[in-house]
Amino acid sequence: MISFPVNQHAIVIGGSITGLLTARVLSHHFEQVTLIERDPLLDRPEPRRGQPQTRHLHGLLTSGKQILERYFPDLIESLVAGGAVSVDMSQVTRWYILGDYRLQYPSGMMGILASRPFLEWQIRQRVTALANVTVLDRSRVESLIASADRSQIIGVKIRQHSIEQRSIEQRSIEQPQNDLEPNSIEPSPPARAAQKTLMADLVIDASGRNSPAPGWLAGLGYAKPPETVVTVGLGYATRIYRRRPHDLVGALSLITSPDLPHHQRGGIAFPIEGDRWIVTLAGWVNDQPPLDEAGFLAFAQSLPVPDIYHLIAQAEPLSEVIGYQFPASLRRHYERLNAFPAGYLVMGDAICSFDPIYGQGMSSAALQAALLDDLLHQSIAPTQLPRLFFRQAAKIIDTPWQLTISEDFRIPTTQGKKPLGTDLINAYGSLVQQATHHDPIVYGAFLQVMNLLAPPSRLFHPKIIWRVLKAKSEARFRSQT
Ligand SMILES: Cc1cc2nc3c(=O)[nH]c(=O)nc-3n(C[C@H](O)[C@H](O)[C@H](O)COP(=O)(O)OP(=O)(O)OC[C@H]3O[C@@H](n4cnc5c(N)ncnc54)[C@H](O)[C@@H]3O)c2cc1C
Numbered sequence: 001m002i003s004f005p006v007n008q009h010a011i012v013i014g015g016s017i018t019g020l021l022t023a024r025v026l027s028h029h030f031e032q033v034t035l036i037e038r039d040p041l042l043d044r045p046e047p048r049r050g051q052p053q054t055r056h057l058h059g060l061l062t063s064g065k066q067i068l069e070r071y072f073p074d075l076i077e078s079l080v081a082g083g084a085v086s087v088d089m090s091q092v093t094r095w096y097i098l099g100d101y102r103l104q105y106p107s108g109m110m111g112i113l114a115s116r117p118f119l120e121w122q123i124r125q126r127v128t129a130l131a132n133v134t135v136l137d138r139s140r141v142e143s144l145i146a147s148a149d150r151s152q153i154i155g156v157k158i159r160q161h162s163i164e165q166r167s168i169e170q171r172s173i174e175q176p177q178n179d180l181e182p183n184s185i186e187p188s189p190p191a192r193a194a195q196k197t198l199m200a201d202l203v204i205d206a207s208g209r210n211s212p213a214p215g216w217l218a219g220l221g222y223a224k225p226p227e228t229v230v231t232v233g234l235g236y237a238t239r240i241y242r243r244r245p246h247d248l249v250g251a252l253s254l255i256t257s258p259d260l261p262h263h264q265r266g267g268i269a270f271p272i273e274g275d276r277w278i279v280t281l282a283g284w285v286n287d288q289p290p291l292d293e294a295g296f297l298a299f300a301q302s303l304p305v306p307d308i309y310h311l312i313a314q315a316e317p318l319s320e321v322i323g324y325q326f327p328a329s330l331r332r333h334y335e336r337l338n339a340f341p342a343g344y345l346v347m348g349d350a351i352c353s354f355d356p357i358y359g360q361g362m363s364s365a366a367l368q369a370a371l372l373d374d375l376l377h378q379s380i381a382p383t384q385l386p387r388l389f390f391r392q393a394a395k396i397i398d399t400p401w402q403l404t405i406s407e408d409f410r411i412p413t414t415q416g417k418k419p420l421g422t423d424l425i426n427a428y429g430s431l432v433q434q435a436t437h438h439d440p441i442v443y444g445a446f447l448q449v450m451n452l453l454a455p456p457s458r459l460f461h462p463k464i465i466w467r468v469l470k471a472k473s474e475a476r477f478r479s480q481t
Contacts, residue, residue: 009033019204024369037138063453064452067367083273085112090105100437143156144220203345225333235286237281330352354400354401364397406429
């Protein structure tokens with residue numbers, strides 16, 4: 001086995017949120033970090049081919065925001081200076097769910113509303129400014145390099161596009177796209193690209209949902225991770241509009257949740273930088289919102305309440321409608337593998353790609369990056385790191401995974417292994433949601449769980465159960481009088 005001086009060089013595959021945050025963490029523990037991204041990384045906020053999802057609305061949960069602030073202390077200030085909107089989400093959101101609006105009250109849980117490319121660009125600027133981080137864009141990792149006995153990953157083989165190839169690719173990403181498959185657009189085959197070998201003592205795979213890690217592992221003689229798939233058939237459609245100061249009265253953002261299982265359509269309108277609205281409509285069971293103007297408006301009008309319709313019917317559109325189809329939530333159980341090579345980890349969407357409607361992917365990635373930081377501070381032996389990381393990452397993923405798939409299983413056509421007790425949890429969950437129409441204590445507990453600041457068990461605290469049942473009897477009383 002080839003051995004390296006410990007913590008000399010780390011490689012991160014993928015320059016999205018997981019990759020950027022991980023590179024930032026590793027820059028404290030390694031002499032050199034190389035971040036490898038197959039897309040061209042432009043010095044401006046721009047959606048990229050490798051991430052069609054970033055054209056759609058992205059909410060950042062409080063847990064994710066707190067971790068970003070920890071690693072990039074001036075980030076939020078800079079986002080706000082650039083036009084992002086910092087708000088107490090429960091205070092400013094007119095949020096319809098299950099028959100009524102949630103209470104609008106100051107929970108103190110602050111959110112930052114910005115487009116995903118703007119957020120990512122702000123983070124990227126800070127990572128590229130780190131003296132010991134090198135970013136190789138337009139470079140695709142093609143395979144891992146393992147030690148002779150295959151017990152350790154010691155590097156990667158990459159293909160770097162030539163200047164000519166880069167300019168073709170750059171032009172093509174500047175064309176508007178309609179992305180109806182997750183990560184469906186692969187960069188064109190590198191006609192003139194150089195192959196290179198990079199050696200490292202830690203390689204992190206942050207290459208997203210379509211990560212090649214399972215195939216690479218199998219090629220080295222390891223088992224592939226077992227997968228859990230929950231098929232939802234979610235259709236997204238997003239359009240940007242001009243925002244005027246008084247578009248809404250008494251609120252700064254709108255959320256209309258679907259009344260599952262009977263009504264399977266929802267939508268969100270968030271203010272973002274540049275005095276714009278980003279409006280995403282969603283339909284379950286392959287009910288893709290139409291991409292033409294009239295169809296998009298009609299879909300908005302068909303939501304349980306027409307708040308978003310009233311907003312966009314008056315607003316000036318600034319973009320086409322862009323579509324996206326999310327077939328299924330996908331979880332890869334690396335924590336269940338008995339053997340895994342040292343010097344290699346898989347993180348972010350490459351481990352778990354959640355139903356996006358609950359906005360948890362970036363925050364789950366941030367929590368995983370913070371976990372890696374903690375483990376590296378403990379100087380754990382390289383052979384032990386994968387086992388410890390995957391076990392603890394699985395605990396991080398458990399909460400958002402349970403929240404999303406429970407909701408998805410409200411729809412009878414959802415396919416996948418339904419965990420025991422889901423219907424009971426959903427019945428109680430509906431009562432919790434209805435209690436948030438009036439009760440700030442229940443709403444606060446729900447927000448803690450939703451923002452990945454507390455486990456779901458917080459909602460089963462006797463005080464919360466009592467308040468939820470009280471809210472139910474008060475609602476019955478109100479409906480009778
Ligand atoms: C429609 C939609 C809406 C979403 N909304 C939200 C939301 O509101 N809030 C939220 O928190 N999350 C949301 N998410 C999830 C969020 O986008 C991801 O969790 C987040 O981007 C982190 O993913 P990642 O960095 O692990 O992977 P990705 O963002 O998929 O990035 C992977 C990167 O790796 C690169 N790459 C891939 N293969 C290679 C290779 N071989 N070599 C080099 N580079 C490679 C890709 O080009 C890409 O840049 C949403 C997802 C979808 C699909």
